[in-house]
Amino acid sequence: MEAPIQDLFTINNLWMMVSTLLIFIMHLGFATLEAGLTRAKNTVNILFKNTIIPAIGLLTYALVGFNLMYPGAEFAGSFFGFSGFGLSLPEGWDSSNYNAGYTYFTDFIFQAMFAATAATIVSGAVAERMKLGPFITFSLLYVGVCYPIVGMWKWGGGFLNTLETPFYDFAGSTIVHTVGGWAALVGAFLLGPRIGKYTPTGMKAIPGHNIPMATMGVFLLWFGWFGFNGGSVLSADPGTVSRVFVTTSLAASAGAIAALITSYIKFKTYDITMVLNGILAGLVGITAGADKMGVLDAVYIGAIGGILVVLGVIAFDKLKIDDPVGALAVHLVGGIWGTLAVGIFGELAGLNQLLSQFIGIAAVGAFCFGSSWLIFFTLKRTVGIRVDEKEEIEGLDINEHQMRAYPDFASKD
Amino acid sequence: MEAPIQDLFTINNLWMMVSTLLIFIMHLGFATLEAGLTRAKNTVNILFKNTIIPAIGLLTYALVGFNLMYPGAEFAGSFFGFSGFGLSLPEGWDSSNYNAGYTYFTDFIFQAMFAATAATIVSGAVAERMKLGPFITFSLLYVGVCYPIVGMWKWGGGFLNTLETPFYDFAGSTIVHTVGGWAALVGAFLLGPRIGKYTPTGMKAIPGHNIPMATMGVFLLWFGWFGFNGGSVLSADPGTVSRVFVTTSLAASAGAIAALITSYIKFKTYDITMVLNGILAGLVGITAGADKMGVLDAVYIGAIGGILVVLGVIAFDKLKIDDPVGALAVHLVGGIWGTLAVGIFGELAGLNQLLSQFIGIAAVGAFCFGSSWLIFFTLKRTVGIRVDEKEEIEGLDINEHQMRAYPDFASKD
Amino acid sequence: MEAPIQDLFTINNLWMMVSTLLIFIMHLGFATLEAGLTRAKNTVNILFKNTIIPAIGLLTYALVGFNLMYPGAEFAGSFFGFSGFGLSLPEGWDSSNYNAGYTYFTDFIFQAMFAATAATIVSGAVAERMKLGPFITFSLLYVGVCYPIVGMWKWGGGFLNTLETPFYDFAGSTIVHTVGGWAALVGAFLLGPRIGKYTPTGMKAIPGHNIPMATMGVFLLWFGWFGFNGGSVLSADPGTVSRVFVTTSLAASAGAIAALITSYIKFKTYDITMVLNGILAGLVGITAGADKMGVLDAVYIGAIGGILVVLGVIAFDKLKIDDPVGALAVHLVGGIWGTLAVGIFGELAGLNQLLSQFIGIAAVGAFCFGSSWLIFFTLKRTVGIRVDEKEEIEGLDINEHQMRAYPDFASKD
């Protein structure tokens, strides 16, 4: 092999590895965002979930996920494939013979980091009332099995990839974010709202206990998104990756401003949590087409995402689906919007594409809604998914963990 | 184009992109530092500002800033140039034809991340008393227009770059830090001190509410500075970038130790906030000449920066200019010191250089002082820039945002 | 020099620089982990230590450490070498003539960031009761002199590297982690337990005051470990670095799960601090052989590390050696385990290797135990190492720093 090719391979692989660690730190972003937007008495619990999920995600992805998601060329165009348990190094795994952009191990670890984000999305929506055991069980199954199956449909060469006009989802508005979003919807719905959220005398606010922590979470997520989207180029290609950086950042910025304005119009106040959600909605929105959008497209997509997220939060509250951190508005609404946007804005815009995007959203939605309903419902009917009333009021930390997040501070209530 | 050139281009561009995300995370650094060094009742407000600034900065930089700062060769040696609104991809934008080190998009996003830091510096100095609306207005104008104009003078090929002995400012001790610093000075001065800071019976301490958060901020800033200075090499050149890493780190370390010793001598106590400011002063100080300094030069520059920052904090307090986070001592004093140091230490040291450094500092200072005075003063006379007394005492969070940063914790007073 | 070689050199150097900044951020990880697991009244103190250590570490490493640790080929196989004070650029320092993977400056700064971690490990174990001055003195000597001497034995080409079957320690399970661990043991032992920890009526819990901060610390450490282990490849070699990423991540994950299960069995509760320690134990464990392990090896090593860390915490408590953050169980036990594991699992497994590993552990242990005893004991007998009872009860922050970490919050007791 000539040196130049090997050099380029080394560069590409380097970027993919850096992307991997950027995606890794998103888990800290999720952990702090979710902890910040919930109450102090449930903080250990939410951190516990967000700490254990990446661990579970990485291990199950090594055991089955990777080979479910990338079963190989023989499963092209299909719905399901599996190439065996565990990781086994193919011939030439560490050279451009495996792939021009990365080694087999880079491929695995990059994809594995992605996988765990889906379950993390769920943890925010079911926060402050779901039992720990069933949540871990759910995550195990959902990250281990459901996510890779859906991922295979597109990224593993499955049927969504072989539509006449192939479904397009660059970095996972549908494949990652709505996958998490649907399960979050099912979970939040089957659990019911937190005690005291929707009362006979109207909706009550349950403020998040640590706004700095939530802010930090969103910055870390944006930071990680450079890897999430930038790494999805699957090489260090200067033009594409830098374009993705620009579209991603501008969408996030536009999302922030749009959410600021929308929430100000709606609520007559500067709500930082809405701005934070706006940033995330911009990011989720641009994710499906980050490499196919122009500068203005990105701004539009982000801005619309920012508007939708505020309306989404209001809408889910109207439906009495209690989502403490706005995960549904961000990941589900934002993910659907971003996926559709590929058919509306940018290089691929067109009716056929829009149709394919619909098909993709619907297929993934049906499968994820169904499978997460199955899991959550089974858990609900067997072990139960919700902590009992007394535990919820006293807090999950002291009941599920016999521990407090801030033992030295006096609490307000 | 031959492969090797393209490979090197890809490597360079990769480093520039990584630098971009390092600079991005500095915004979280500023947010947490400033929030940590102010009071709990103003935390949402300061976080809000620091969250919205990068969004505004990126969007305005795309709209006008980039083309104001880099208007093109025809404006070489001049004071002002503009090459039109928005971003438009030049021919060969994604290859080494555009630049040996980066694509057009990388160029933009790297520079855009720099831009927002100037406004962020201001937010710390005006914290705990400035109204939100006027602050956003100021930031919009300052980041959108003033910063790029000044930037053009040197980095865009303007008159400071074509002096006989060109003004030297590697990564922006003057172009970024004093630009922020002058506006911070004007803002802090026109606002006046926080209620209760300078009383008839003497100066009062108003301790920052969260020292861990402030510490985190400084670590993140140092982390980001590897990209701020390292990326200013504008390529991944191994020798220069690694040298910049070393000078940057040693200056920060020397700043820490010098500030520790100085503040111990002055105050007879180990004040961590002074050590944190010392690190930042070392970093700001080395920024102008990070690529021209030897190992010992860097240590000297950092150490002197660390001494100056402590003396600066004391001096501004004597002048009754109230700067809750020490932004003036760090960015203004530190920035001036660093710029001058290029004429005193390292490869460029010499009287002519020192003179050019003075010219640069003075020109930038005059313009920034003037323009920020104009903006702040106009705002003061029209909409007003300071919250009213009751709001300030109760806190900006509850008054400007109707929200609390830590609703679950009992506060002390 | 031909372009391709220079390109590869640039890539390698880039990765080494990125690794450097990843290791840098580990210091924030240590700071937040240690602060989170101790009490609010000692928070400024622990942050102060963790802020000043990297500064001291970098400066002393420039002054003496680097040349003690890498004294040059003439000291091959020996116990001690020194090539003079300060940094002096060798011929061709910025090209592949110096090294195929990095420039002289990259080499220095990468190694310097490693150095400071050893002292940081100690700060956790002696937290909440050690005087600031003696701690700084100890760190200065230990990082400046002891660590580089031990490092030289292996990485500087010393006698451990020239054993018949050379001692193997890829990224420092022994050379870094046990070096910190032995000193932590000596320090914790000579100081004695915190007041109220082991009472006549049994052991008392002294809960850490900020679990979110501790969690953040562990995520940042894992994040940084990609550079700690990944950078220890000393090039961007795609196969090896990506393999290291995989083994590192899987070991951390397995450590988390194993610690979760072990602590659940032992304590019947889901203790997040044990899961966090489990992650770290997995990381420390894999460090010695991260480039020589297969996927399953990594999982085993991590899992055993996760079990050992829980048993270790229990054991040290039984011995009444009070280690507030679990540094001994993580770094000392984990480091020894990881080093031995190289002789048990993976490519190098074998009795001779195991023997060499024992020799390495023993030699390093003897030297570090001895030298840190000498320093700590001398300090104890002269200036004293422990704050007095009243100071300890009131907190080190108010006594050593006259400052509080959270002045706006009401404390619980």
Add this chain to the structure above:
Amino acid sequence: MKKIEAIIRTSRFDYIHRCISKLGVKFLSFYEVKGMGFEHARQEMYRGVAYEPAYIPRTKLEIVVPDDLAEGVINCILQEGKTSEVGDGKIFVYEVLEAYRIRNQDTGEDAL
């Protein structure tokens, strides 16, 4: 005038408050106190060491009322504060010599 002090379960506050309001007593002060009594604090656990925090967090109410309202308020607390499990708390009654409303210098029962 009487001052009624009650140490109650924090979780019963809303119920008691509602009952008292119905009597027309809309004014009260309350704050967190730490209680020691028959009921023991829930065990916590940290790194393998179980421990009982030394106290139970409780809410203390203070209500000053004209003599004739005292009985009603006490009954509210007795009824609504009761879970019949150990730890429900106590009510203490004191004599108030004088009361003033700072806003308009009203004194005596007018001030309440």
Add this chain to the structure above:
Amino acid sequence: MKKIEAIIRTSRFDYIHRCISKLGVKFLSFYEVKGMGFEHARQEMYRGVAYEPAYIPRTKLEIVVPDDLAEGVINCILQEGKTSEVGDGKIFVYEVLEAYRIRNQDTGEDAL
């Protein structure tokens, strides 16, 4: 001896304290309480939902004084605590049976 309890606006504390000090009363204890009364808490807002925190944070003073000083202290509070807007708070006066200084076992008025 009398115990004077006052529920005041936190923002008036310094003024009241200064006035009382001038009377020669330098000793007092105070702490945060939550008040419910005529004045309603400022509305807060979170993610589109406006809500009124159930209470207003207030400061409670406790001062034990010899009978002859009581009036002066009460006047201080009435004057300096007054903003004339709803929510200024209340003063309550109680009889103290006995007082002790722990340091030296002084009792009665000597203990104050």
Add this chain to the structure above:
Amino acid sequence: MKKIEAIIRTSRFDYIHRCISKLGVKFLSFYEVKGMGFEHARQEMYRGVAYEPAYIPRTKLEIVVPDDLAEGVINCILQEGKTSEVGDGKIFVYEVLEAYRIRNQDTGEDAL
């Protein structure tokens, strides 16, 4: 029945509690208050400015006991709360008109 209120050093709480327990009094409430008195707060320092926090954090005990136990409890506090340095605090005693146990409506001394 008597109510014994004591403002003590937080660090003496455990000792006092132990002494009182021995008398058979196992029930009490306590909470943090801020004290101003002879003792001045320890100086703090922030960015070169020394300042004295306006108050000293102290613990306030409240114990209601039958008349005959009052003396014992007071002695406990006087003995165990004493360090002989300025700032040891005070004890105040009040008359309690009535007491109720919420759990089972016991009244009077039975309720304690």
